[in-house]
Amino acid sequence: MIDIRNLSHTYPGTRKQPPRAALRNLDLSVREGHFCILSGPNGSGKSTLFRILCGMARPSGGSVEIAGHDLSRDPMAVRRLLGVVFQSPAVDKHLGVGENLAIHARLYGLRGTEAALRREEALEWSDLRNRLGDRVDTLSGGLARQLELAKCLMTRPRVLLLDEPTTGLDPSSRRNFLDVLRRVQRERSMTVLMTTHIFSEAEDADFVAILKDGVLLAEGTPQRLREQLGREVVVISPRDPAALADRLSAELGLTPLRHGDELRLDEVEPAETLALLERILTRYRPEIHSISIKQPALEDVFIHITGGNGIKANGANGGNGS
Amino acid sequence: MGVVISLAWREYTRFIRQPHRVIGSIGQPLLFWLFLGSGFTGSFRPPGMEGVTYLEFFYPGVLMMMLLFASIFSSITIIEDRDQGFLQGVLVAPVPRMAIVLGKVAGGTAIAMLQSLLFLLIAPFVGISLAPASLAMVIPILILTSVGFTSLGFLLAWGMRSTAGFHAVMMIFLMPLWMLSGALFPITHVPGWMHWIMLANPVSHALTLLRLPFHAMPGQVVGDPEFAVSLAVVLAWALGCLYLSMLRVRRVERGVPVSSSN
Ligand SMILES: Nc1ncnc2c1ncn2[C@@H]1O[C@H](COP(=O)(O)OP(=O)(O)OP(=O)(O)O)[C@@H](O)[C@H]1O
Ligand SMILES: [Mg+2]
Numbered sequence: 001m002i003d004i005r006n007l008s009h010t011y012p013g014t015r016k017q018p019p020r021a022a023l024r025n026l027d028l029s030v031r032e033g034h035f036c037i038l039s040g041p042n043g044s045g046k047s048t049l050f051r052i053l054c055g056m057a058r059p060s061g062g063s064v065e066i067a068g069h070d071l072s073r074d075p076m077a078v079r080r081l082l083g084v085v086f087q088s089p090a091v092d093k094h095l096g097v098g099e100n101l102a103i104h105a106r107l108y109g110l111r112g113t114e115a116a117l118r119r120e121e122a123l124e125w126s127d128l129r130n131r132l133g134d135r136v137d138t139l140s141g142g143l144a145r146q147l148e149l150a151k152c153l154m155t156r157p158r159v160l161l162l163d164e165p166t167t168g169l170d171p172s173s174r175r176n177f178l179d180v181l182r183r184v185q186r187e188r189s190m191t192v193l194m195t196t197h198i199f200s201e202a203e204d205a206d207f208v209a210i211l212k213d214g215v216l217l218a219e220g221t222p223q224r225l226r227e228q229l230g231r232e233v234v235v236i237s238p239r240d241p242a243a244l245a246d247r248l249s250a251e252l253g254l255t256p257l258r259h260g261d262e263l264r265l266d267e268v269e270p271a272e273t274l275a276l277l278e279r280i281l282t283r284y285r286p287e288i289h290s291i292s293i294k295q296p297a298l299e300d301v302f303i304h305i306t307g308g309n310g311i312k313a314n315g316a317n318g319g320n321g322s
Numbered sequence: 323m324g325v326v327i328s329l330a331w332r333e334y335t336r337f338i339r340q341p342h343r344v345i346g347s348i349g350q351p352l353l354f355w356l357f358l359g360s361g362f363t364g365s366f367r368p369p370g371m372e373g374v375t376y377l378e379f380f381y382p383g384v385l386m387m388m389l390l391f392a393s394i395f396s397s398i399t400i401i402e403d404r405d406q407g408f409l410q411g412v413l414v415a416p417v418p419r420m421a422i423v424l425g426k427v428a429g430g431t432a433i434a435m436l437q438s439l440l441f442l443l444i445a446p447f448v449g450i451s452l453a454p455a456s457l458a459m460v461i462p463i464l465i466l467t468s469v470g471f472t473s474l475g476f477l478l479a480w481g482m483r484s485t486a487g488f489h490a491v492m493m494i495f496l497m498p499l500w501m502l503s504g505a506l507f508p509i510t511h512v513p514g515w516m517h518w519i520m521l522a523n524p525v526s527h528a529l530t531l532l533r534l535p536f537h538a539m540p541g542q543v544v545g546d547p548e549f550a551v552s553l554a555v556v557l558a559w560a561l562g563c564l565y566l567s568m569l570r571v572r573r574v575e576r577g578v579p580v581s582s583s584n
Contacts, residue, residue, distance in 0.1 A: 060577030
């Protein structure tokens with residue numbers, strides 16, 4: 001649905017500032033009906049990519065096709081399919097909720113009863129239904145954000161781009177927002193590309209891509225990315241954590257980390273996990289309440305791949321663990 | 323078309339909802355006209371204009387000033403719209419780029435016309451007489467001029483990121499256009515260099531168009547060769563600025579071409 005080929009973008013420099021490369025030879029495809037998450041450290045080029053995708057900047061090189069339309073040749077056709085939720089608000093604060101929706105409907109050629117029906121539909125899930133007359137600057141941040149999403153749902157885009165849509169939302173608003181987004185996306189088999197720094201939002205995505213310095217470091221399903229990390233975590237809950245920790249390091253040469261009443265063994269090769277579990281259980285069974293194997297979360301993958309916290313990155317394939 | 327109307331409607335609604343703005347936009351030119359006009363009336367005796375008081379002379383000039391200020395106001399909203407994000411939503415919508423220009427210009431023109439009509443309404447009470455036929459001629463001239471002003475403002479404001487920068491442009495470019503239009507003093511008695519600047523200034527021609535119906539009936543006005551020339555200049559000004567504005571909106575920022583080095 002979205003095909004990005006060999007895309008590069010370099011911002012022009014000024015007298016004081018050299019040109020800055022924000023995207024380098026990026027290739028990325030998002031399949032129709034997929035919910036795709038794009039993440040990456042600050043300044044990795046995500047917003048730059050979004051500006052290009054919605055036609056607000058022309059790239060230095062490469063091509064973008066959305067639903068078969070070449071973006072540089074036929075931007076109008078692409079705009080008709082596209083819904084965009086910007087990182088910053090894109091509503092008129094001085095007008096009412098209903099008025100903002102009305103203007104948005106007109107921009108997308110909706111009028112009369114059709115527009116009214118679509119508005120009902122777009123607001124049905126939200127907390128804005130009885131606040132149509134309120135001015136936007138009297139809404140709370142979360143409610144204003146709901147308006148942004150409602151606006152985009154109203155036009156029934158085939159492709160929806162969201163740039164950090166949940167910044168500033170409280171955890172429960174964020175949940176509501178994502179639940180609705182996901183439901184609507186499935187019902188209409190809409191293609192969604194969303195950037196976020198919050199990995200709990202990405203765990204059930206169809207596809208995750210991680211960008212750094214304008215280069216795609218990793219892409220795949222959340223499951224595959226976690227597997228690529230090539231590590232698992234063994235979590236033990238012993239009777240006496242301190243005593244068991246001493247014995248594990250003295251007798252088995254392991255380096256357990258203590259988290260409260262738990263002991264964790266990080267960076268275990270998946271191939272060795274079962275053997276390790278067996279060794280621990282045969283020796284220390286009476287000392288142990290429970291023992292479990294945990295998959296690393298996407299956040300661990302992100303930190304590992306982008307080289308945060310001093311962990312050495314080992315490239316896009318992540319094949320050979322350190 | 324629906325897009326133009328709803329964008330213009332937004333502009334107009336935002337203006338109307340600020341009553342102090344409406345009052346200020348009428349009151350300020352009115353005071354300007356009363357004080358300057360009354361002050362200069364005693365000493366204003368240009369040869370060839372014996373029957374005209376300064377108050378009468380200055381009246382069309384103040385109308386022109388209202389159009390200028392309405393255009394400045396609507397240009398500033400472009401910068402605010404960009405700053406507050408509303409503009410990005412409009413830019414990614416599937417609307418012709420010309421509709422974005424026309425929406426803004428039509429909104430600014432509607433505001434300017436509201437002010438002008440209120441100002442024309444009080445004309446009889448302050449001793450300015452205008453026959454209905456002349457009034458019917460003044461209104462289209464005001465609309466045309468307002469389109470010229472607002473689209474010029476659009477062109478200047480589109481690339482700007484701060485309203486402070488726009489204030490500078492306004493003071494050194496837009497205000498002089500008005501001051502050198504013959505609004506304050508007749509074009510006939512100025513130094514030679516200024517005469518040429520004033521002749522090249524499209525606002526002078528707009529003012530010529532606007533002044534004529536105040537002194538003659540429409541029948542005579544249309545026959546005046548000066549009228550035809552000025553109309554052509556103002557039309558070219560308005561259409562030219564509209565067209566350039568559309569080109570400006572269509573232009574998107576570009577990345578610099580990829581070089582082989584990294
Ligand atoms: N207008 C600009 N002019 C010059 N350089 C820019 C401009 N906008 C962004 N950049 C640079 O391009 C790079 C990518 O920026 P971008 O905004 O795409 O990052 P991002 O991934 O969205 O980051 P964040 O997570 O903080 O939102 C950064 O190094 C940034 O400094
Ligand atoms: Mg960003």
